[in-house]
Amino acid sequence: MENQNSAQLGCTHCACNNPMWNILEEELFHPEKILKTAEGLTHQIHAEALSLVISGGTIRPLTDGKMDNVEAIGIHHGKVIATGSKAAVEAEMQKKGIAFEFKQLQDAEVLLPGFIDPHVHIVPTALLMGWMDLGRFDNQKLKPEYNEQTIGVIINKERTGPNREKYDKGNWLLGKGADPALMPFVHDPKAANGIGLTTFTCDSLDEIVKDVPLMMLSASMHTAYVNTKAMQLTYDHTPEIHNKMTFEEYKASNHGQLQEGVGMEPALKTIPLSQLSEMVIGCFSHLKTFFEEANKRGHTFLYDAGMNDAFKSLLKIYLHFYPNNIRIGAAKMCSSQADADKLKQYEPVTEYSDVYYGNAKIISDGSNQGLTGYQSEHYCCLPDSKGKFNFTADGDPEPVEVPAPYKELLNTVAIKKGWPLMTHANGDQAINFTIQVYDELIKTQTGTPVRHRIEHASLLSDQNIKDIKRLEILPSFLIGHVGYWGYAFRDAIFGEKAEILDRCKSALDAGIKISLHTDCEVTQLGPLRMMEQSITRIMEAAPGNPEENVLNAAECISPEQALRTVTTDAAYHCYAEKWVGSLAVGHFSDFVILQQDPLHLESNYMQMRDIKVLETWKGGVMVYQLPVPEQVSLVND
Numbered sequence: 001m002e003n004q005n006s007a008q009l010g011c012t013h014c015a016c017n018n019p020m021w022n023i024l025e026e027e028l029f030h031p032e033k034i035l036k037t038a039e040g041l042t043h044q045i046h047a048e049a050l051s052l053v054i055s056g057g058t059i060r061p062l063t064d065g066k067m068d069n070v071e072a073i074g075i076h077h078g079k080v081i082a083t084g085s086k087a088a089v090e091a092e093m094q095k096k097g098i099a100f101e102f103k104q105l106q107d108a109e110v111l112l113p114g115f116i117d118p119h120v121h122i123v124p125t126a127l128l129m130g131w132m133d134l135g136r137f138d139n140q141k142l143k144p145e146y147n148e149q150t151i152g153v154i155i156n157k158e159r160t161g162p163n164r165e166k167y168d169k170g171n172w173l174l175g176k177g178a179d180p181a182l183m184p185f186v187h188d189p190k191a192a193n194g195i196g197l198t199t200f201t202c203d204s205l206d207e208i209v210k211d212v213p214l215m216m217l218s219a220s221m222h223t224a225y226v227n228t229k230a231m232q233l234t235y236d237h238t239p240e241i242h243n244k245m246t247f248e249e250y251k252a253s254n255h256g257q258l259q260e261g262v263g264m265e266p267a268l269k270t271i272p273l274s275q276l277s278e279m280v281i282g283c284f285s286h287l288k289t290f291f292e293e294a295n296k297r298g299h300t301f302l303y304d305a306g307m308n309d310a311f312k313s314l315l316k317i318y319l320h321f322y323p324n325n326i327r328i329g330a331a332k333m334c335s336s337q338a339d340a341d342k343l344k345q346y347e348p349v350t351e352y353s354d355v356y357y358g359n360a361k362i363i364s365d366g367s368n369q370g371l372t373g374y375q376s377e378h379y380c381c382l383p384d385s386k387g388k389f390n391f392t393a394d395g396d397p398e399p400v401e402v403p404a405p406y407k408e409l410l411n412t413v414a415i416k417k418g419w420p421l422m423t424h425a426n427g428d429q430a431i432n433f434t435i436q437v438y439d440e441l442i443k444t445q446t447g448t449p450v451r452h453r454i455e456h457a458s459l460l461s462d463q464n465i466k467d468i469k470r471l472e473i474l475p476s477f478l479i480g481h482v483g484y485w486g487y488a489f490r491d492a493i494f495g496e497k498a499e500i501l502d503r504c505k506s507a508l509d510a511g512i513k514i515s516l517h518t519d520c521e522v523t524q525l526g527p528l529r530m531m532e533q534s535i536t537r538i539m540e541a542a543p544g545n546p547e548e549n550v551l552n553a554a555e556c557i558s559p560e561q562a563l564r565t566v567t568t569d570a571a572y573h574c575y576a577e578k579w580v581g582s583l584a585v586g587h588f589s590d591f592v593i594l595q596q597d598p599l600h601l602e603s604n605y606m607q608m609r610d611i612k613v614l615e616t617w618k619g620g621v622m623v624y625q626l627p628v629p630e631q632v633s634l635v636n637d
């Protein structure tokens with residue numbers, strides 16, 4: 001497990017705000033550098049939107065969140081013109097003088113609004129694409145075997161592969177996604193029930209590779225694990241460290257577990273700049289891959305949960321030169337009181353534009369699977385820690401009441417500057433604090449009410465749910481917490497408390513609008529997989545019969561309810577319901593055609609996530625089509 005007591009522990013962030021980016025930003029995001037990467041590109045000419053009347057199959061526009069089918073839909077100039085009977089849609093198109101063509105769906109095919117992920121991290125995901133993937137995910141599924149040995153195999157393959165000369169000459173081995181919470185549990189006599197998580201140290205990393213510096217970023221993004229070689233280079237390169245202590249003292253102070261920005265910064269700054277620059281140079285092609293992947297999974301809209309000005313300008317340049325195949329909204333990152341003071345007054349978005357700002361993003365605590373989410377009680381597997389709250393008063397690392405700096409921060413952002421909040425709160429105590437502050441703020445708020453979100457909102461009590469309803473707060477759940485990490489939460493991290501993870505059904509029953517998100521790249525984009533995990537709540541890492549590994553069956557939701565969490569209600573969470581989320585007349589003609597209907601599968605588990613996306617359309621332009629060979633193989637299956 002990650003060393004919570006390290007003297008290095010600084011300000012804790014979640015994957016929402018990997019401290020790495022702040023460090024690298026100065027080094028890498030010079031405008032000239034970004035523009036240099038775009039050299040030689042020409043401005044993209046966008047394909048023209050088609051005018052179509054689409055009929056056949058099942059067409060479900062989800063207007064007002066209703067599941068009703070229509071016979072046809074008419075689109076023109078990137079917008080929906082009409083839905084209803086085929087005759088009525090044709091008549092409406094003709095009345096408007098629109099020349100159109102017909103498109104016919106196969107019987108089993110289903111047309112739905114394009115999927116929305118209301119919480120992802122676009123640029124950070126693209127930047128890390130060149131790093132070794134040391135996580136447990138194989139696309140939408142968990143790799144069957146995942147431990148220190150399997151990680152070691154990947155690292156050594158890279159060390160001895162085509163890049164080996166670069167490593168001989170000083171490059172670092174860089175990996176991401178290392179996840180002790182998804183490895184086999186270990187016996188730990190200190191843990192409440194004797195079950196602990198794997199711990200990486202410089203010694204265990206030395207057993208993987210010794211001669212080349214190695215850094216592995218944890219999946220929770222809070223920790224960088226380094227081997228002794230990397231520690232030695234960092235020590236030699238950093239006067240603040242080597243003037244203060246011996247190498248042995250440095251090593252003993254963290255055991256190769258570098259926590260948060262404070263701990264990681266010296267090591268990151270020791271990596272050769274030429275190697276880091278390659279990350280930025282590769283960024284545009286990585287962004288292209290990322291957006292293609294999003295379209296392939298049926299996405300037409302992504303909401304970035306940690307945008308800053310550097311990332312935004314990078315995206316703007318990208319969108320100028322590359323196909324613009326996805327709509328993007330964002331929350332503006334606000335990491336400190338100084339950031340809050342600098343925020344401009346909020347201006348509500350009236351018309352869609354790429355990378356519009358809908359919220360301000362605050363990160364109140366860490367990650368539950370990273371054991372840094374801030375709890376009211378100690379972690380089972382870490383009995384001396386309640387996690388970490390990010391905005392505490394001096395000298396009180398484990399506050400039991402809302403810390404004044406936190407109130408001040410949210411007050412500045414929401415009341416003084418008028419921004420809708422999007423606050424990351426994972427641990428139950430962080431959630432309690434956040435709801436309490438929202439309650440006070442909302443009382444003093446005047447004018448049009450704004451939509452405040454809570455991100456992850458992982459552990460909710462009955463009282464929390466009542467308050468969330470009363471205050472009209474919008475919770476968005478990282479549903480992979482149940483599907484992928486549910487087993488670790490129940491058996492190692494929380495015990496019984498895991499039952500109150502992602503209470504989708506209780507929230508819906510209370511009349512709350514919920515959404516599901518991937519927090520990509522904490523989990524990979526996958527709207528159908530998220531739906532499936534909210535419907536089955538099967539803990540995929542648990543041994544034995546999946547049907548017997550359901551985490552609190554009372555919180556399972558129906559396929560219809562799940563569909564709204566990635567379409568209409570996700571749009572509402574992003575202030576985007578006037579444009580997307582449903583195919584109501586006047587909305588963008590952003591839609592997806594699936595090979596099967598996710599509302600009528602015989603069995604959902606491991607099936608819904610595999611439904612093929614046949615086509616994805618954005619604004620009347622087809623931006624993805626399943627390659628023909630795969631379509632053929634489907635028929636043969």
Ligand SMILES: [Zn+2]
Pocket residue numbers: 014015016424455456519
């Ligand atoms: Zn977060």
Ligand SMILES: [Zn+2]
Pocket residue numbers: 014015016017119120121305519
């Ligand atoms: Zn996030």
